[in-house]
Amino acid sequence: MEKLIPNRLSTLGHPQRLALFRLLMRRYPDRVPATELAQALGFKSSTLSSYVNALMHAGLVTQERIGTSLRYTIDMDAARETVGYLLHDCCRGRPEICIPNAYPTPDGDSPMNNRKYDVLFICTGNSARSIFAEAILRDMAGDRFIAHSAGTKPRSKLNPFALEVLKQKGYDVSLLRAKNISEFQTADAPNFDFVFTVCDQAANEECPSWQGQPISAHWGLPDPIKAEGSDAEKSLAFHQTYGALRNRMIAFTALPLGTLDRLSLQKAVDKIGQFKEENPSK
Structure with missing residues (x-):
């Protein structure tokens, strides 16, 4: 060592x-x-x-x-061992001195208390996958979560196949729009509790650190916009992406957030990101 x-x-x-x-x-x-x-x-x-x-x-x-x-x-394990050495040896067993914002305040408040949680979904274009995720979470658990989405290079319009899928499923699409990630990096932006990337390209890009150190995970899925073939084949790709995200959202909203410590919660959202099954039928 x-x-x-x-x-x-x-x-x-x-x-x-x-x-x-x-x-x-x-x-x-x-x-x-x-x-x-x-x-x-x-x-x-x-x-x-x-x-x-x-x-x-x-x-x-x-x-x-x-x-x-x-x-x-x-x-x-090696990464934790290395960071742990810095925090526990170099910081002399008092990591709250080195990274004060990563630890609960003296009054016991912590990011995972009983309130609504702000969640941000990020992809490159913010026209399909992250829009699906925003719409699904808002509809599924709007009483517990405030859902947002953004793109690193957002398109000017939402993908018409994505909008059609959401309309077929009965979602209100009137408030959905493509947004640049910069909208959520201002002084008055929400302090996110969770930040999820839903495409590999967005996860590969370097973004500034988020205030408040949210739980983050990569939930990458293939881009349905790249699907080829007839309109029916393209539509199927969007339905499959919708189904995969819906399954992940079901698992996410079922997590007992109030009882999980940060490490357990991180492991749980990482595991959700590895879900492979798709269910376009719902």
Whole structure:
């Protein structure tokens, strides 16, 4: 441990290696293909290989071959061990001094108390997946959650197939619109309790840290806008995406938020993000 932690910190001291580590943290627990990592970070394949090998040698990243693709993910135990060393050793067992906003205030208030929770869903275009998520959560549990959505590069209009699916399911679409993520980064923006990315591209992009340190997770789904074929085949892709998000929302709204500690809640939302089943019939 005496040599291991300094080696990890030295490895992360390189800006590009740190960028790779941060991207994999945003995508955790996904195993991300090397080609996608290189494209997202603008690295040549040889450069990516060098950085990945350094992170693997430090024990921070693991590799798995799936078919012909090499995929990478964070070794979360090693990451926790490294951060834990900084908080408990360097901060002398008083992490609230180093990161004061991450801990409950003296009066016992905490982010997960009995109130409405602000939830933000992010994708690139904010025209389909994140719009589905916003509409579903608002309709399913509007008494417990305030649902928002935004895009890193929002389209000017919502996707017509997405709107048609929502109308068929009986949703009120009059208030839905594409929004830039910058709308939620102002001084008077909500302090989010949860932030979910629902597309890989948005998760790969670096966004500023959110105030209040919300629980975040990656719930990536294929982009139905890229579906090819007839209008019926394209519509089916949107129905499948809607169904997958609805299933995730059912699981999310069933979580006992008032009784879960932060680590347990993080594990729960990460697990929801791994749901693969789709149910377009409801």
